[in-house]
Amino acid sequence: MIKNLRYSILLCGLLLSAAVFAHHSAALYDFQKVATTTGVIKEIKLNNPHLHLVLEVTDEKGTRNITYEGHSRNNLYRRGWRPGKLNVGDKITITYATPRDGSDGGYVAAITAQDGAQF
Amino acid sequence: MTNRFVIRVASLLVLVVSTLRLAWAEPDISAVWMAFASDPAAVRLGPGQAKLTPAGEALVARFEAAYGQDYPDPGAFCVPQGMPSVMLSMVTYPIEIIQHPKRITMLVEMEMQVRRIYLDGRGHPGDYPTTRIGHSIGHWEGETLVIDTALLTGWETRNWPHTENARIEERIHLTTRDKIKAQPSPFITIKPLDDQVLVVELTMIDPEIYAEPARITMYYQKVSDDNTLEYDCPVDLWLDALEEQRK
Numbered sequence: 567m568i569k570n571l572r573y574s575i576l577l578c579g580l581l582l583s584a585a586v587f588a589h590h591s592a593a594l595y596d597f598q599k600v601a602t603t604t605g606v607i608k609e610i611k612l613n614n615p616h617l618h619l620v621l622e623v624t625d626e627k628g629t630r631n632i633t634y635e636g637h638s639r640n641n642l643y644r645r646g647w648r649p650g651k652l653n654v655g656d657k658i659t660i661t662y663a664t665p666r667d668g669s670d671g672g673y674v675a676a677i678t679a680q681d682g683a684q685f
Numbered sequence: 686m687t688n689r690f691v692i693r694v695a696s697l698l699v700l701v702v703s704t705l706r707l708a709w710a711e712p713d714i715s716a717v718w719m720a721f722a723s724d725p726a727a728v729r730l731g732p733g734q735a736k737l738t739p740a741g742e743a744l745v746a747r748f749e750a751a752y753g754q755d756y757p758d759p760g761a762f763c764v765p766q767g768m769p770s771v772m773l774s775m776v777t778y779p780i781e782i783i784q785h786p787k788r789i790t791m792l793v794e795m796e797m798q799v800r801r802i803y804l805d806g807r808g809h810p811g812d813y814p815t816t817r818i819g820h821s822i823g824h825w826e827g828e829t830l831v832i833d834t835a836l837l838t839g840w841e842t843r844n845w846p847h848t849e850n851a852r853i854e855e856r857i858h859l860t861t862r863d864k865i866k867a868q869p870s871p872f873i874t875i876k877p878l879d880d881q882v883l884v885v886e887l888t889m890i891d892p893e894i895y896a897e898p899a900r901i902t903m904y905y906q907k908v909s910d911d912n913t914l915e916y917d918c919p920v921d922l923w924l925d926a927l928e929e930q931r932k
Contacts, residue, residue, distance in 0.1 A: 593755035613925075614918035615761055640794065640914045641777050644875060 595663040595673040604659045605632070610652055612639040617674060621660070634662055636674030646685035647677075656680040711825045712859050715784040717913055718883050718905035719875060720775050722867040728773040729844045730899060741846065741894030748841040756842065763918035765796040767817025768834050768853055769845050769887055772903060775870050779912050780905070789823065789830070797916045802832050809835045815849050830857040845899070851891035858884055865904050877906035 605621035608631050617636035622629065637645070652658065657680055662672035678684050727734070737745065748756075759766055771780070771793045778795035791800035802821040809820050815838040823832040834853040840846055862880040883905040888898045 611921070613921035614916050615763060638918075640916060643914060644777050644912055 594665060596666050597663045597673075599664045600661055600675075601664050601672065602659060602661045604657065607652065607654050607656045607658060610654065612642065612647070612652070614638040614640055617642065619660070619674060621658070630670075632670045634660065634671050634674050636660075636662070636677075642677075642685055646683060651679050651681075651683060651685075652677070711784075711786075711830075712828050713784060714782050714789075714830070714857070714859065714883060716878075716881075716883075716907045717779045717781045717910045719777060719779045719873065719908045719912070720773075720903050721873040721877075721906045722865060722869045722904040723773070723775060724867040724902045724904075726868065728775055728901065728903075730846075735845075735899045736896040737846075738892075738894055738896050741896075744841055744848075744894055745843045745846055749843070754843075760796075763796060763916075763922060765798045765817060766840075767798065768800075768819050768837060769889060769901075771795065771798050771800065771818070772855070772885055772887055773845075773901065775872065777873060777875065778916075779908060781910070781913060792913075794913060794916050796918065809833075815839075819853070828858055831855070832857065845889060846894060847889060847891045848893050850893060851889060854888045854890065856886040860884055862906070867902070867904055873906075875908055875912065878909060879907055881907050883907075 603621070603623055603625070605623040607619065608622050609618070609620035611618040615638050617634075617638070619634045619636060620631050621634065623632050636642075639647075659678040660674045661676040662674045664672050676684065725734075735741075765771075771791075774795050778793070780794070781792040783790040783792070787803070787805040789802040789804065791802070793800065798818055800818055800821055802823045804823050804825075806824075807822060809822060813820055813836055815836050817838050817840075819834040820836040821832050821834045823830055825831070832853075832855040834855070835851075837847060837849060837851050837853070839848050860882050862877070862882050865882055885903040885905065886900070887903065888900045889895060890898045
């Protein structure tokens with residue numbers, strides 16, 4: 567319950583805060599249209615100014631690698647990420663703003679790690 | 686007897702002077718601060734938000750004609766954007782303020798920018814180059830810190846455009862959370878250390894391109910200093926570039 571509530575708050579933040587993301591990527595992503603997906607980490611760079619993530623995703627289109635970007639390493643740290651929490655091969659769930667042009671990928675705003683930690 | 690009397694009077698004087706000094710002391714704004722709300726809510730100056738002069742509109746139009754409205758954001762390339770951008774971040778990047786009687790230093794995590802605000806009575810130098818962070822001098826008016834920033838490098842995007850002649854005035858004071866009417870950003874989930882709020886009233890004055898001064902008020906909450914990190918963003922961009930050239 568608490569987990570769900572916390573996740574809802576994160577999601578709410580994502581939905582309502584398009585203006586704050588305008589710093590980087592508002593032109594590319596629709597922050598009113600968010601999605602959630604689960605996949606296996608194939609590549610991850612927890613960088614500033616952005617997270618770079620390649621996730622192996624299986625959906626109705628089949629299995630493929632999709633590239634996402636997301637919050638900076640510093641902001642993920644402040645949301646609870648710690649070194650070693652996200653590794654290649656981990657199965658994670660992401661919530662992300664979808665690209666305006668309808669392509670794969672998106673801007674990751676919330677992550678549930680393999681051990682259930684959310685940030 | 687006389688000695689005792691002198692000692693008592695002296696002690697009393699010390700007590701009175703100390704009390705008065707405390708009463709007159711400037712507020713202590715040393716802390717790690719994080720913006721959680723603003724008025725207006727949008728920290729970027731979108732089209733139609735700022736009243737620009739015809740010359741101001743022409744400046745921005747020239748930039749947008751050349752690069753479009755969806756131009757690459759400098760933040761995505763770790764470009765330190767200076768003032769007023771550093772004071773307007775609502776994406777959890779903290780600002781550490783170190784206060785001394787004659788100098789206030791602001792360590793801005795985003796793009797690792799530093800503001801030095803001189804309180805020793807000096808003016809702006811006449812032979813100093815422009816920079817994006819500018820040259821800042823300040824003084825206390827009662828419990829309000831007043832900062833004047835000049836010598837700014839020109840900025841042509843619609844997001845707080847300015848010329849080299851721009852001045853930015855900030856009036857900064859402490860208050861408490863219950864007095865803030867602006868809606869807190871839902872993105873800021875970090876808990877504050879206490880209910881103190883640092884209010885920064887920022888005014889952009891640049892008559893050449895603003896028909897009237899553009900204003901925004903930012904509200905910062907105090908957070909733990911373990912929220913601060915190095916913003917080693919340019920290193921990552923360099924490593925990415927190296928990787929692209931790997932043989």
